[in-house]
Amino acid sequence: MEIIKPELLEKLKKNGRIKDAREAFREFLPEEEWHKGDEEILLAETSESYGEYDVGDIVFVKEYTYANGSKGTRHLFVIIERDNYAVPIEYFAMLISSHLEKLKFTDNVLLLKDELNNLNRDSIVKTDVIYKIKSENIRFKVGKVEKEVVKEYMKNLEKLF
Numbered sequence: 001m002e003i004i005k006p007e008l009l010e011k012l013k014k015n016g017r018i019k020d021a022r023e024a025f026r027e028f029l030p031e032e033e034w035h036k037g038d039e040e041i042l043l044a045e046t047s048e049s050y051g052e053y054d055v056g057d058i059v060f061v062k063e064y065t066y067a068n069g070s071k072g073t074r075h076l077f078v079i080i081e082r083d084n085y086a087v088p089i090e091y092f093a094m095l096i097s098s099h100l101e102k103l104k105f106t107d108n109v110l111l112l113k114d115e116l117n118n119l120n121r122d123s124i125v126k127t128d129v130i131y132k133i134k135s136e137n138i139r140f141k142v143g144k145v146e147k148e149v150v151k152e153y154m155k156n157l158e159k160l161f
Contacts, residue, residue: 008154011161012130021061021131024075024095028126033075033098053079053091053138056147058117062139076142077133078125080150091133094153095126102126109156111145118143127156 107128
């Protein structure tokens with residue numbers, strides 16, 4: 001299922017709305033999230049771990065080293081698109097944060113915790129930027145949101161253009 005139309009993807013790239021995941025880690029510090037960036041806390045709440053993810057999956061991206069040597073840190077993201085359908089090399093995702101005070105920004109959307117998304121707390125999805133995440137940097141799936149919800153996130157993003 002294609003969520004991001006190729007022409008929108010080009011506009012997003014052109015306007016700097018697709019960023020490397022390290023940008024998310026700088027703006028939303030994992031240590032300030034409910035999970036404190038602790039993989040063990042999240043692993044205790046889920047048993048799903050596999051190498052391929054789908055649109056709507058909520059995933060944990062662990063600390064890792066980027067190609068340039070800088071460090072990224074641990075955070076939750078919702079997958080909105082796969083970059084390569086045959087063998088996923090990268091995913092496009094939106095950041096999830098438990099900082100509800102950031103709802104004051106119109107581009108942040110409330111995501112209430114439920115059994116499907118398996119979140120520990122109500123959270124926000126930052127819908128004004130898409131982050132590129134390499135598949136090897138995703139540790140495991142935490143939960144998911146329906147594809148219709150992802151489409152709503154994309155509509156929010158499209159309003160910026």
